[in-house]
Amino acid sequence: MSGHPTYVPTHPAAQWLERRLPILGLLHSSFVVFPNPRNLNYWWTFGGILSFMLAAQIATGVVLVMHYTPQASLAFASVEHIMRDVNYGWLFRYAHANGASMFFVALYIHMFRGMYYGSYKEPREVLWLLGILIYLLTIATAFMGYVLPWGQMSFWGATVITSLFSAVPFVGDSITTWLWGGYAVDNATLNRFFSLHYLLPFMIAGVVVLHIWALHVPGSNNPTGLEPKTAKDTLPFHPYFTVKDGFALACFLIFFSWFIFYVPNYLNHADNYIEANPLQTPAHIVPEWYYLPFYAILRSIPSKLGGTIAMFAAVLIFAFLPWLDSSRIKSAVYRPLYKIAFWAFVVCAVLLGYVGAQPPEGVYVLAARLLTAYYFLHFLVILPLLGIYEKPRPLPASIADSVLGPPKEAIHADANPAHPRKSG
Amino acid sequence: MSLFPRKMRVGAGVALALIAMLVLAASGTKGLASDDAATNAPAGSHDVKTPKRQAWSFYGPFGKFDQAQLQRGLQVFREVCATCHSLKSIAFRDLAAPGGPDFSEAQAKALAADYKIKDGPNDAGDMFERPGRLSDYFPWNFPNAQAARAAFGALPPDLSVIAKARTYHRGFPLFLVDPIIQYQEHGADYIYALLTGYARSEDPNWNEYFPGHKIAMPNPLSDGAVDYADGSPKTVRQYAKDVSAFLMWTAEPKLEERKAIGFRVLVFLCVFAGLLYFVKRKIWARVHDDAGGTH
Numbered sequence: 001m002s003g004h005p006t007y008v009p010t011h012p013a014a015q016w017l018e019r020r021l022p023i024l025g026l027l028h029s030s031f032v033v034f035p036n037p038r039n040l041n042y043w044w045t046f047g048g049i050l051s052f053m054l055a056a057q058i059a060t061g062v063v064l065v066m067h068y069t070p071q072a073s074l075a076f077a078s079v080e081h082i083m084r085d086v087n088y089g090w091l092f093r094y095a096h097a098n099g100a101s102m103f104f105v106a107l108y109i110h111m112f113r114g115m116y117y118g119s120y121k122e123p124r125e126v127l128w129l130l131g132i133l134i135y136l137l138t139i140a141t142a143f144m145g146y147v148l149p150w151g152q153m154s155f156w157g158a159t160v161i162t163s164l165f166s167a168v169p170f171v172g173d174s175i176t177t178w179l180w181g182g183y184a185v186d187n188a189t190l191n192r193f194f195s196l197h198y199l200l201p202f203m204i205a206g207v208v209v210l211h212i213w214a215l216h217v218p219g220s221n222n223p224t225g226l227e228p229k230t231a232k233d234t235l236p237f238h239p240y241f242t243v244k245d246g247f248a249l250a251c252f253l254i255f256f257s258w259f260i261f262y263v264p265n266y267l268n269h270a271d272n273y274i275e276a277n278p279l280q281t282p283a284h285i286v287p288e289w290y291y292l293p294f295y296a297i298l299r300s301i302p303s304k305l306g307g308t309i310a311m312f313a314a315v316l317i318f319a320f321l322p323w324l325d326s327s328r329i330k331s332a333v334y335r336p337l338y339k340i341a342f343w344a345f346v347v348c349a350v351l352l353g354y355v356g357a358q359p360p361e362g363v364y365v366l367a368a369r370l371l372t373a374y375y376f377l378h379f380l381v382i383l384p385l386l387g388i389y390e391k392p393r394p395l396p397a398s399i400a401d402s403v404l405g406p407p408k409e410a411i412h413a414d415a416n417p418a419h420p421r422k423s424g
Numbered sequence: 425m426s427l428f429p430r431k432m433r434v435g436a437g438v439a440l441a442l443i444a445m446l447v448l449a450a451s452g453t454k455g456l457a458s459d460d461a462a463t464n465a466p467a468g469s470h471d472v473k474t475p476k477r478q479a480w481s482f483y484g485p486f487g488k489f490d491q492a493q494l495q496r497g498l499q500v501f502r503e504v505c506a507t508c509h510s511l512k513s514i515a516f517r518d519l520a521a522p523g524g525p526d527f528s529e530a531q532a533k534a535l536a537a538d539y540k541i542k543d544g545p546n547d548a549g550d551m552f553e554r555p556g557r558l559s560d561y562f563p564w565n566f567p568n569a570q571a572a573r574a575a576f577g578a579l580p581p582d583l584s585v586i587a588k589a590r591t592y593h594r595g596f597p598l599f600l601v602d603p604i605i606q607y608q609e610h611g612a613d614y615i616y617a618l619l620t621g622y623a624r625s626e627d628p629n630w631n632e633y634f635p636g637h638k639i640a641m642p643n644p645l646s647d648g649a650v651d652y653a654d655g656s657p658k659t660v661r662q663y664a665k666d667v668s669a670f671l672m673w674t675a676e677p678k679l680e681e682r683k684a685i686g687f688r689v690l691v692f693l694c695v696f697a698g699l700l701y702f703v704k705r706k707i708w709a710r711v712h713d714d715a716g717g718t719h
Contacts, residue, residue: 080585083678084518084677240707243700247701247703254690257690261685261689261690262608262683265588266608273588273675274581283635
C-alpha cells in the first residue's frame, strides 16, 4: 500500500534493533499506520476477535495440559481432577470448552461476512483460501479436542467420524485401522488425538500469519466492495480500528463470559459426563453444534460413501467460491438478488444444523435431503447464474462518497448520504 | 431528533437487555415450580413424562447452595444411595470446603472416621484397614464393577457428576430460552422427577420418567426411611429434593465461586466496554467532523 509514513524509531534501543531486524517497522506498518477502508462496519471486527480467541485457546489449553492425563483409563478422572482440585481449574476448563464454541461463532460470522460482501473475489482469492485452510484446521483441532475428556460423546463421536473413512473403496479399513492405531477407538487413538490437538493450533497460528500477510497486500474489503482510490477512502489502523476492534472484543467477551460463568454446560452434551464405554452406545450420537449442518448432510445421503463425500464436499466447496460466483460486483449491498440468495443460504445452513441435532427419522429425513440439495444448489447453480442474470444497483463513485455523500458540487436534490450500515 | 444518537440508544438497549436477563434469572423459579408431580409432556412416540422445573436455591446468577439441604442430602446419600452407588470424585475434605455442605473440619474428620479405608501395603507387605481421613475419597461398598453387576444385574452408575450427566429434552423453542434465563438444572430436575416417579406400587421398577419405563433401580425411597434431625418433613419428595441438590453440589462443587466471580467479571466487562465505546466515539468524531459532520 502506498503512502504510509515510514517508521522512524526515536529511542536508541529501537534504532539499534531496527537496523538489525526491522520488526518494529513491520509492526508499525501493519498495525499502526496500515490504511483500512474508513467504512468498515462491526462485522469486520471478528478477525481481531478470532485472533484473540486463538491466543486464549492456546493459553488456557497449555494450562489444562499441565493437569490432564492422556490415558484412556485416567483421562475422564483427570478432567474431574481439574474441575475440583486445580486452582481455578474449572475456570480454565470452562473457558477452553466454551472458547471452542466462541471460536466457531466468530469464525462463522467472519466467513458469512466474507460471503455477504464478496471478500473472496479478486484480488483476495489467496486470502480466502488461507481462511478456508484455517477453517479446516480448526475443524480438525476442535474434533480432536472434544475426544480428550473421554466421555461417551467423545468416544462415540470419534468412532462415528473416523469410521467414515472405512467407506473409502479398497483401502478404507486399512485407513481407519491406521487412524485408530488399532482395531477400535482406544488408548492409542486418544494419545495421537492429544498430540495432534496440541500441534494443530500452532499450525493455525502460522496460517493466520499468512492470512494477515495476504490481507495486507490488497488491504481489507469493505461494505461497498470498492477498492480505496484516494487517501480520503482510508483511515490508519491505529487508533481508529484498534479502538473499534477493542470495543467489539469487549462486547464479545461479555457474551463469552455469560457462557463460562452462568451456563458453562449449555453447549456441551450431558452424555459427555459419562465416562467412555465401548460396550454401550448412546441413544443418539450427536456432534458439537458447529458440525451439525455437515452431520445432517452426511446422514441425508443413504449411502456411507456418498454421505461421506457429500459431507467433505460441503466443507470444501467454500474454497471454490471465488470461481463459482460469477458476478463482478463484490458487495451484496448492490446485488439485490444475491442478497436474497445469501439470506436463504443462511436459513438453509441454520435449518441443517437443527435437523442435524434431531434423530434421523420421519420428517427430518426428508427435510435433511431437501436442505442438502439446496445447499449445493446455492453454490453450483445459483451463484454461477446470478452473476449473469442479476442487474446490480449503481455503485457509489468511491468509499468516501458512500460514507459522506457525493462531493458538494455533485449533490442532487434527492441524494441522500448513504450510511454503510443503513445501506447494508 | 432524539436526545441521544442512534448508536448510543442501541448500546443502552443492549445494556438494559443484559440487566433484564440477569434480573430474570435472579428472580428465580418463584412463580414456576411447585413441588407437584410433573405435567404430561406431548412426548410423541414415547409416553415418558417430562420432568418439571423445581425451585432450587442454586439457580440463577446469585444462586447458592442451601447448606442444611446439602447436609440432609448427604444423609440420604449415605443411608440410601450408598448401598449401591459410588461417589468416587468426592473426598471427605470436600465436605468442609467453602461452597459446600459447610461442615466444620472436626465434623468432616469424624464423618470420615466412620468409614473403613483399605490401605497398604504396610512394611510387612500386607494390606490393612484403617479409619478414613479427610484426604480419603468416599469408598464404595463393592470391590469392583463386576461385583456390583453380579449383585444387582446392572452397574449402579457413579453419582459424582450424575447431575450433569442426566438431562431431559427441552425442545424448540425452550432450548433457546434456557441460556438466557440461565436454566442449567436439568439434571437435578431429572433426578428429582425420577426419584418421585415410581408411580406403580405393584411394580417397583416402573418409573414414569425413565425412557421405556423399566428402570433397573427399584424405588429406593419411602416416607420416613431417613430420620432427619432438623425437623424437615420425612417424605419421599423431601428426600428426593435434598439428594438432588446434594448431587448437584457433588457435580459442580465450585458453582458458588463460579457465579460470584462471573458477576464481578461481567460488571467489569460492561464498564470497560462502556468506556471503550465513549473512547471510540470521541476518536471517530474527528473523522466525522472533518468530513462535514454528516452524523
